[in-house]
Amino acid sequence: MTDAHPIITLTTDFGLDDPYVGVMKGVILQICPTCHLVDLAHTLSQGDVLRASFALRAALEYFPQGTVHLVVVDPGVGSARHPVAVHGRGMYFVGPDNGLFWFLADDDPPPRVVTIQNRAYVLPRTSSTFHGRDIFAPVAAYLARGVRLEELGPPLRTVVRLDLPRPQRISSHRIGGAVIYVDHFGNCISNIAPEELGIDLTRGSWTVRCDAGQLPVRRFYSEVDAGTPLAVIGSSGHVELSVRDGSAALQLDLGPGAPFVIERLDG
Amino acid sequence: MTDAHPIITLTTDFGLDDPYVGVMKGVILQICPTCHLVDLAHTLSQGDVLRASFALRAALEYFPQGTVHLVVVDPGVGSARHPVAVHGRGMYFVGPDNGLFWFLADDDPPPRVVTIQNRAYVLPRTSSTFHGRDIFAPVAAYLARGVRLEELGPPLRTVVRLDLPRPQRISSHRIGGAVIYVDHFGNCISNIAPEELGIDLTRGSWTVRCDAGQLPVRRFYSEVDAGTPLAVIGSSGHVELSVRDGSAALQLDLGPGAPFVIERLDG
Amino acid sequence: MTDAHPIITLTTDFGLDDPYVGVMKGVILQICPTCHLVDLAHTLSQGDVLRASFALRAALEYFPQGTVHLVVVDPGVGSARHPVAVHGRGMYFVGPDNGLFWFLADDDPPPRVVTIQNRAYVLPRTSSTFHGRDIFAPVAAYLARGVRLEELGPPLRTVVRLDLPRPQRISSHRIGGAVIYVDHFGNCISNIAPEELGIDLTRGSWTVRCDAGQLPVRRFYSEVDAGTPLAVIGSSGHVELSVRDGSAALQLDLGPGAPFVIERLDG
Numbered sequence: 105m106t107d108a109h110p111i112i113t114l115t116t117d118f119g120l121d122d123p124y125v126g127v128m129k130g131v132i133l134q135i136c137p138t139c140h141l142v143d144l145a146h147t148l149s150q151g152d153v154l155r156a157s158f159a160l161r162a163a164l165e166y167f168p169q170g171t172v173h174l175v176v177v178d179p180g181v182g183s184a185r186h187p188v189a190v191h192g193r194g195m196y197f198v199g200p201d202n203g204l205f206w207f208l209a210d211d212d213p214p215p216r217v218v219t220i221q222n223r224a225y226v227l228p229r230t231s232s233t234f235h236g237r238d239i240f241a242p243v244a245a246y247l248a249r250g251v252r253l254e255e256l257g258p259p260l261r262t263v264v265r266l267d268l269p270r271p272q273r274i275s276s277h278r279i280g281g282a283v284i285y286v287d288h289f290g291n292c293i294s295n296i297a298p299e300e301l302g303i304d305l306t307r308g309s310w311t312v313r314c315d316a317g318q319l320p321v322r323r324f325y326s327e328v329d330a331g332t333p334l335a336v337i338g339s340s341g342h343v344e345l346s347v348r349d350g351s352a353a354l355q356l357d358l359g360p361g362a363p364f365v366i367e368r369l370d371g
Numbered sequence: 372m373t374d375a376h377p378i379i380t381l382t383t384d385f386g387l388d389d390p391y392v393g394v395m396k397g398v399i400l401q402i403c404p405t406c407h408l409v410d411l412a413h414t415l416s417q418g419d420v421l422r423a424s425f426a427l428r429a430a431l432e433y434f435p436q437g438t439v440h441l442v443v444v445d446p447g448v449g450s451a452r453h454p455v456a457v458h459g460r461g462m463y464f465v466g467p468d469n470g471l472f473w474f475l476a477d478d479d480p481p482p483r484v485v486t487i488q489n490r491a492y493v494l495p496r497t498s499s500t501f502h503g504r505d506i507f508a509p510v511a512a513y514l515a516r517g518v519r520l521e522e523l524g525p526p527l528r529t530v531v532r533l534d535l536p537r538p539q540r541i542s543s544h545r546i547g548g549a550v551i552y553v554d555h556f557g558n559c560i561s562n563i564a565p566e567e568l569g570i571d572l573t574r575g576s577w578t579v580r581c582d583a584g585q586l587p588v589r590r591f592y593s594e595v596d597a598g599t600p601l602a603v604i605g606s607s608g609h610v611e612l613s614v615r616d617g618s619a620a621l622q623l624d625l626g627p628g629a630p631f632v633i634e635r636l637d638g
Numbered sequence: 639m640t641d642a643h644p645i646i647t648l649t650t651d652f653g654l655d656d657p658y659v660g661v662m663k664g665v666i667l668q669i670c671p672t673c674h675l676v677d678l679a680h681t682l683s684q685g686d687v688l689r690a691s692f693a694l695r696a697a698l699e700y701f702p703q704g705t706v707h708l709v710v711v712d713p714g715v716g717s718a719r720h721p722v723a724v725h726g727r728g729m730y731f732v733g734p735d736n737g738l739f740w741f742l743a744d745d746d747p748p749p750r751v752v753t754i755q756n757r758a759y760v761l762p763r764t765s766s767t768f769h770g771r772d773i774f775a776p777v778a779a780y781l782a783r784g785v786r787l788e789e790l791g792p793p794l795r796t797v798v799r800l801d802l803p804r805p806q807r808i809s810s811h812r813i814g815g816a817v818i819y820v821d822h823f824g825n826c827i828s829n830i831a832p833e834e835l836g837i838d839l840t841r842g843s844w845t846v847r848c849d850a851g852q853l854p855v856r857r858f859y860s861e862v863d864a865g866t867p868l869a870v871i872g873s874s875g876h877v878e879l880s881v882r883d884g885s886a887a888l889q890l891d892l893g894p895g896a897p898f899v900i901e902r903l904d905g
Binding site for chain 1: 375376378380382387407409410411412413414415426427429430433434435438554555556590591592593603604605606611616
C-alpha cells in the first residue's frame with residue numbers, strides 16, 4: 105500500500121438511477137478497503153467523451169499526487185479501443201482509450217500508457233457489457249494499492265487524441281475562441297486560457313463579441329448588475345461567457361462549439 | 372467491531388434534493404465512525420419496491436461478506452409491515468419487510484430474519500414518518516459494529532415474497548420471459564438468466580421475438596451497427612433487450628412487464 | 639487532529655452534472671485525508687439560501703459534536719458578504735454570510751463568528767468565481783483538522799439573519815403558520831413546531847385549515863387512506879401537510895409561503 109488513504113475519483117455516464125456506480129465501488133472496496141471514493145460526475149450525456157474529459161481535466165490539479173482517476177464513458181463497449189491505464193502528472197488514469205485522456209497526450213515528460221491485459225488484475229468473469237465493473241474498477245483499485253503500471257500489460261506509445269477546436273490568434277490583441285463546456289449554471293467555458301496564451305486580461309480594456317452581441321470582460325460577477333452578460337476568467341483559468349445570477353447558455357443561446365472573439369479595445 | 376472498515380450500502384426512494392440520505396449517514400457515523408458508506412440508488416420512483424429489490428440484487432455479489440445493505444423504500448411508513456434485519460449470503464439486510472428482500476426467501480440455507488424491537492438499537496425518539504433515520508439507519512450501523520442479529524428482536528420465519536413473473540420453458544429451445552427492469556441507458560433487463568436455466572446461448576443461433584419484432588442474440592454490442600436492436604446476456608447474467616448506442620425502451624417501446632420469447636433457430 | 643474521523647457535510651447549489659463538488663472534496667482531502675465527507679444536498683435551486691438553511695437545520699442534530707458543515711449557496715460570488723466560519727451548538731459552519739446561518743443568530747450562548755481573512759488557510763490562488771473551492775473548502779478542512787476558529791480571522795458580532803414568517807398565536811388553541819419547505823415527496827413542512835410552542839397535538843382533536851380545505855391532524859400516515867390529505871408532526875418536529883402515498887404540494891396546490899391555521903376542535 106503506497107498511501108494510507110489513496111483517493112479514487114469516479115466519472116461515468118451511468119446516471120444515478122441504477123446501482124452501477126455503487127457496484128463499481130463495491131468492487132474497489134473489496135480490493136482496496138482503505139481508499140477514499142470521490143464522485144466527479146455521473147450524469148454526463150451518454151457517450152459524451154469530450155465533456156467527461158473536460159470535467160476531469162478541470163478537477164485534476166485539486167487532487168493529491170497518487171490519486172487514481174477512473175473514467176468510464178465508453179460508447180460501444182467491447183469495440184475497437186484499448187482498455188488503458190496511464191501514469192501522468194503524478195497521477196493515474198484508468199478507462200477506455202477513446203479520447204478521454206487526450207489532454208495528457210502532449211505532456212512533457214510524456215505519459216506512460218499500458219493496455220490492460222493481465223487477467224490477474226481484473227474480475228475472474230468479464231462480461232461483454234460492463235467493463236467499468238469487470239476491468240476498470242479493479243485495475244483502479246490495484247493501482248491505488250500500489251500495483252505497478254507495467255504489471256497491467258504492455259506499453260502503448262501514447263493515448264488517443266481528440267480533434268478539438270483550438271484558439272486562433274488573429275492578432276496580438278484579438279483571439280478567436282469557442283465554447284467547449286456549458287455547466288449547470290449555464291456558464292459557457294471556452295478554449296481560451298489567457299495565461300497559457302501569454303495574455304493578461306487585467307491590462308487594458310477587453311471585450312467579447314459573439315453572435316448574441318458584445319460582452320464586457322470583468323474580474324467579478326458583482327461588477328455588473330444581476331441578469332447582465334459578461335465574460336470572466338473562470339475557476340478553471342479559461343474565459344467564460346456568463347450572466348450574473350443567470351444562465352448565459354439560455355440568455356445568449358450559446359452551446360458547445362459556439363464561436364466568439366475576444367479583443368482589446370484600447371490596444 | 373468485526374471489521375476495521377465495514378461497508379454499509381444505502382438504497383432509498385428519498386431523491387437527492389433533500390438532506391434525508393445525509394441525515395441517515397450522520398446517524399450511522401455517530402454509531403460506527405469507521406464505516407464506508409456506498410450509495411446504490413436514491414432516485415427510485417417513490418414506493419417502487421420491485422425496482423429497489425432488483426437494483427440491490429444485481430449489486431450484492433460485488434460487495435464483501437459482512438456488508439450491511441440498508442434499504443428504505445417504505446410506502447405507508449408505520450403501516451402493517453415488520454421492520455426487519457436479515458442475515459443471508461454472508462451479508463446483512465435492514466429495512467421494511469414489504470417484499471424488498473424477496474430474493475432471499477428461497478435461499479438454502481434459509482436467511483435468518485428478526486423483527487426489530489430492541490429499543491436499545493434505535494434512536495431514543497422515534498418519529499412516525501422517518502423510520503429510515505430513526506430505526507433502520509441505527510440498526511444498520513450497530514450490525515456493522517458487530518451487534519448480533521438476535522439481539523435486535525425475535526425471529527420471523529422468513530421474509531415477505533413478491534409475486535414476480537417467472538420464465539416459462541415452452542420447449543427445450545424456446546423460453547418465454549418478461550422485462551423486469553429498465554435501466555438509465557434504456558436496456559431492458561429480463562427475468563431470463565440462461566445459466567440458471569441451464570441454457571447456453573453461445574451454442575447455436577438464437578433470436579428474441581417481442582412485440583416490436585425480432586432481435587438477434589449477440590455477445591457484444593459491437594457485433595451490430597449503432598442504432599440496431601439486439602439481445603445480449605447483460606452484466607447481471609440476465610438476457611437484456613438493447614439497442615447499440617441507443618435506448619431499447621424508447622426505440623422498441625418496451626417497459627417492465629413486456630413479454631418476449633427467446634428461441635433457438637437452428638435447434 | 640481533534641478527531642480520528644472528523645465529518646464534513648457539504649450543501650451546495652452546484653448540481654451533480656459538473657465536477658465542482660468533487661473538486662471541493664479533492665481540496666478537503668489534501669488537507670484532511672482522514673475525514674468523512676457527507677453530501678446533504680447539491681440540487682437546490684440556484685441561490686436558494688432559505689431552502690439550503692432549512693435543509694441544514696433539519697440535519698444538524700443527527701451529526702456528532704465537532705462536525706463541520708460546509709455550505710456554498712452564494713448568489714453573487716465576490717459581492718458584499720463576509721466569508722465566515724462559525725462555532726455554535728458544538729459544531730462548525732463555513733460559508734458565505736448571506737443568511738445561510740440565520741438559525742444560529744439567537745442561540746444562547748451566542749455563536750462565535752469570524753470573517754475568513756487569514757490567507758494561510760485558503761488556496762494560494764483565489765479565483766473570483768469559485769470561493770467554495772478556494773476559500774470555504776480549505777477552511778472547512780482546516781477546522782476538521784483542529785485549527786482554532788480564531789486563527790481564521792477577526793470576530794464578527796453575529797451572523798446575518800433572514801426575515802422569516804413566524805407562527806402567529808391567534809389564541810391558545812389556534813395558531814397561524816406557513817409552509818416553509820416542500821420536500822421531494824411533496825410534503826409541505828411548516829414553521830409550526832408544536833413542542834417549541836408548548837402545544838401538545840396528541841391531546842384533543844386538531845385540524846388544519848388551508849386554502850384547499852380542512853385536513854385532519856394524525857400521528858401516522860396509515861391512519862388515513864392512500865391519496866387522503868392529512869397533517870402530521872413530521873420528522874423534523876414541525877407540522878407537515880401531507881398526502882398519504884401522494885404529494886400534498888401537487889394535490890393541494892401548496893408551495894413555500896402558503897398560509898394555514900391549525901386549531902383544536904374540542905378546545
